[in-house]
Amino acid sequence: MSILEGKALIAQGGGPTAVINQSLVGVVLESRKFPQVSRVYGAIHGLRGIIEEDFIDLTQETTHNLEQIALTPSSALLSTRDKPDEEYCKEIFRVLKVHDIRYFFYIGGNDSSDTVRIVNEQAKKANYEFRAIHIPKTIDNDLVLNDHTPGFGSAARYVAQAFTGVNLDNRSIPGVYIGVVMGRHAGFLTAASCFAKKYPDDGPHLIYLPERAFNEENFIKDVKGIYEKFGRCIIAVSEGISDEKHVPIITKLQEEIEKDAHGNIQLSGTGALGDLLADLIRNKLKIKRVRADTFGYLQRSFIGCVSDIDQQEAREVGERAAQFAVWYDKDGSVAIKRPSDEGYSVDYELIPIEDVAGKTKTMPNHFINKDGNNITNAFRTYARPLLGSGFPIAHRLRAPKVKKLLTK
Amino acid sequence: MSILEGKALIAQGGGPTAVINQSLVGVVLESRKFPQVSRVYGAIHGLRGIIEEDFIDLTQETTHNLEQIALTPSSALLSTRDKPDEEYCKEIFRVLKVHDIRYFFYIGGNDSSDTVRIVNEQAKKANYEFRAIHIPKTIDNDLVLNDHTPGFGSAARYVAQAFTGVNLDNRSIPGVYIGVVMGRHAGFLTAASCFAKKYPDDGPHLIYLPERAFNEENFIKDVKGIYEKFGRCIIAVSEGISDEKHVPIITKLQEEIEKDAHGNIQLSGTGALGDLLADLIRNKLKIKRVRADTFGYLQRSFIGCVSDIDQQEAREVGERAAQFAVWYDKDGSVAIKRPSDEGYSVDYELIPIEDVAGKTKTMPNHFINKDGNNITNAFRTYARPLLGSGFPIAHRLRAPKVKKLLTK
Numbered sequence: 001m002s003i004l005e006g007k008a009l010i011a012q013g014g015g016p017t018a019v020i021n022q023s024l025v026g027v028v029l030e031s032r033k034f035p036q037v038s039r040v041y042g043a044i045h046g047l048r049g050i051i052e053e054d055f056i057d058l059t060q061e062t063t064h065n066l067e068q069i070a071l072t073p074s075s076a077l078l079s080t081r082d083k084p085d086e087e088y089c090k091e092i093f094r095v096l097k098v099h100d101i102r103y104f105f106y107i108g109g110n111d112s113s114d115t116v117r118i119v120n121e122q123a124k125k126a127n128y129e130f131r132a133i134h135i136p137k138t139i140d141n142d143l144v145l146n147d148h149t150p151g152f153g154s155a156a157r158y159v160a161q162a163f164t165g166v167n168l169d170n171r172s173i174p175g176v177y178i179g180v181v182m183g184r185h186a187g188f189l190t191a192a193s194c195f196a197k198k199y200p201d202d203g204p205h206l207i208y209l210p211e212r213a214f215n216e217e218n219f220i221k222d223v224k225g226i227y228e229k230f231g232r233c234i235i236a237v238s239e240g241i242s243d244e245k246h247v248p249i250i251t252k253l254q255e256e257i258e259k260d261a262h263g264n265i266q267l268s269g270t271g272a273l274g275d276l277l278a279d280l281i282r283n284k285l286k287i288k289r290v291r292a293d294t295f296g297y298l299q300r301s302f303i304g305c306v307s308d309i310d311q312q313e314a315r316e317v318g319e320r321a322a323q324f325a326v327w328y329d330k331d332g333s334v335a336i337k338r339p340s341d342e343g344y345s346v347d348y349e350l351i352p353i354e355d356v357a358g359k360t361k362t363m364p365n366h367f368i369n370k371d372g373n374n375i376t377n378a379f380r381t382y383a384r385p386l387l388g389s390g391f392p393i394a395h396r397l398r399a400p401k402v403k404k405l406l407t408k
Numbered sequence: 409m410s411i412l413e414g415k416a417l418i419a420q421g422g423g424p425t426a427v428i429n430q431s432l433v434g435v436v437l438e439s440r441k442f443p444q445v446s447r448v449y450g451a452i453h454g455l456r457g458i459i460e461e462d463f464i465d466l467t468q469e470t471t472h473n474l475e476q477i478a479l480t481p482s483s484a485l486l487s488t489r490d491k492p493d494e495e496y497c498k499e500i501f502r503v504l505k506v507h508d509i510r511y512f513f514y515i516g517g518n519d520s521s522d523t524v525r526i527v528n529e530q531a532k533k534a535n536y537e538f539r540a541i542h543i544p545k546t547i548d549n550d551l552v553l554n555d556h557t558p559g560f561g562s563a564a565r566y567v568a569q570a571f572t573g574v575n576l577d578n579r580s581i582p583g584v585y586i587g588v589v590m591g592r593h594a595g596f597l598t599a600a601s602c603f604a605k606k607y608p609d610d611g612p613h614l615i616y617l618p619e620r621a622f623n624e625e626n627f628i629k630d631v632k633g634i635y636e637k638f639g640r641c642i643i644a645v646s647e648g649i650s651d652e653k654h655v656p657i658i659t660k661l662q663e664e665i666e667k668d669a670h671g672n673i674q675l676s677g678t679g680a681l682g683d684l685l686a687d688l689i690r691n692k693l694k695i696k697r698v699r700a701d702t703f704g705y706l707q708r709s710f711i712g713c714v715s716d717i718d719q720q721e722a723r724e725v726g727e728r729a730a731q732f733a734v735w736y737d738k739d740g741s742v743a744i745k746r747p748s749d750e751g752y753s754v755d756y757e758l759i760p761i762e763d764v765a766g767k768t769k770t771m772p773n774h775f776i777n778k779d780g781n782n783i784t785n786a787f788r789t790y791a792r793p794l795l796g797s798g799f800p801i802a803h804r805l806r807a808p809k810v811k812k813l814l815t816k
Contacts, residue, residue: 012580015581016576016577016580016581018573041810042805042807053810053812053813053814055809055810056805056807056808056809056810057807057808057809057810058805058807059807060807060808061805061806061807062806065803065805065806068801068803069803069804069805071800071803072576072802072803072804073573073576073577073802074573074576074577074579074580075580076803076804076805077805078579078580078581079580079581080581081581094814095814098813098814099810099813161710161711161712161713162706162710164711165426165481165482165705165706165708165709165710165711166705166706166709168424168480168481168482168709168711169424169481169482169705169708169709170705171482171486172420172424172482172483172486172487173423173424173486173487173488173489177705270679270682270683270686270699270700271678271679271680271682271683271700271701271702272679272683274678274679275678275679275680275683278678291678291704291705292678292679292704293679293702293703293704293705293706294679294701294702295701295706296699296700296701297573297574297577297578297585297699297701298570298573298574298701298703298706300573300577301573301574301576301577302569302570302573303569303572303573303576303800303802304569304713304799304800305569305712305713391712392479392711392712393476394480394481394711395473395476395477395479395480395484396477396480396484397450397464397466397469397473397477397484397485398469398470398473399450399464399465399466399467399468399469400464400465400468401462401463401464401465402449402461402463402464402465402507404461405461405506405507406461406502406503406506
């Protein structure tokens, strides 16, 4: 048990998810139970809020409203993409000290876990005693040492429901359809499109992931094959697909590429990649009806399409973070483990932050088929529980054909 | 009561909706009750299925499966965009006669109602006795003489839920966001984005509809004003926005424009319009974070995001169609009326098909604000019941600010 008395501070970083506030509420409600924790502050707009002393006092938030917030997508404390350097961190400590903040919880993905690592290093250097815990979240599902990450299940459910609808739509008026899904280096979210498939001819028929080099010739050959077989073709593509030299396909289009503070190229919020691929199919295969949609920002904060499993786990990683800090007096990153691959259950562990920070997990080889244009049943088995219960199912008419009376 | 004995035939035309199968199932179950109706056939791929005698016998479909089909988005009988000419219609009658089809139900929008009109004219010319009923559906909500159309409520709900998420996302990481929504001539669906707004600074802040000429200069001025006020800006745009000469903005981009059999320009399935508007804002206002998503095919067949009101009404227009044909022995188009604007309830009437066919309803003036960049509360009052019950609500933290301890 930690005897460290002082305030707790919570912040949310990086891109939002549909369940990131479950983790926030988990930390807040659990922290408020400990007498050592005198106040629970929330930083507005992540690290930037710390530097600017922009705090709200969550000790004075109603439990009822917190429960409503938990059901609301996207970071209720607002977010930032700032990446702290040495100077930035010194400034953070000045604020932490002045406010007597002794417990720091940062909910975020790759970049955010790296931030927690840097902040913690600075704290040690400054001999400032405090506990820093990273709480995982990312729709990309790309944190190492985690079976999966909160936020992924709900985004995966959105993508699967979207492709279920798109498949029904495209079956009704056939053509080629391309859906561009978020995922810079990891294809998990794009792979989740597979759950749209129920009947043998259902799409998505082809799934392209950043884990495999994208080759235009093979792509065209794949589409041609499916189109000749079914008279239509549904394709799921990760926004981050790259060629054999690891050059993102989207950079082949744009001369001036926008980058964020972490040096990441902007992939979402433009229909360019989908339109490029659609044009390619139109030109090479002379297929007239080719459509491309880029799911963009619809997939990560959509309200009303959430996985209950994802909600519960997001809540628990927040609760466990508070418990690890106060009961166990430890720093680290909360990780989700799946103890058995024969049934679905999870455990939460605290792992060293430097083991997670700045590293990216991608799809393992056995989740991707040999041709690199689809996923395997091993992925289905892995990912299905994460989408939660009550996934809507499409049905088809099975009435018998009527005999033709006119000779054709 | 009609004493006309023979078969009934049902087909679905045009773009699918999330509830079009409710209407199908309504017709089938109701028709099967009448002894005059010997069989209930379904045409596969709309009118094309008639010409090709591609029928299934829905008299032999289980009621249980029909109820599952009713909950499945997109035309279960599959659709077509074929527009029949004189020759095409002659061919239709040859098939109708041979199969002794005496009741014809066609579920569709503008173009489909026109088709029912043509088919009925041909029937009269050929002295072939039968009843032809048009059953309304369109996410565009653009059928005249209807208060609203089945399919709109569910698509509107999707658009409203999408913008609710997008607004939360954009509040968390501010910037300019453009969401391009379906709607060629009528802005109803784009206008439904307004239901994302709960707090005074929520988006969408600007809504551009095809009913008002789109002017680039005014657009940039509008965005600048909102961005300066809120530090962010969310914009809903109809894909069909046009300039003062009625030239669609999207045609300014593409040299070769794809058209369908009805002469309509292809607007959906490309991110071009969103990307054009985003570039315009980047260049003119020097705002860095500008994102555009085109909702495309996600919005009309998404599974698991349906209005219960829309489901019920779609079911009833199908049931009423069968009743109008058999009990009343009449031809026409089933229309939804709202008898009072003080509470929400509907009546169904049969109106002459030539009064609906080929005509387009657009947003009335009192639904659009003076500046032509937003909607009015009159629209909110009109459209809110159509989205159905249980619409998810976003919440915000209300905890008090903490006093700053460092002088800034």
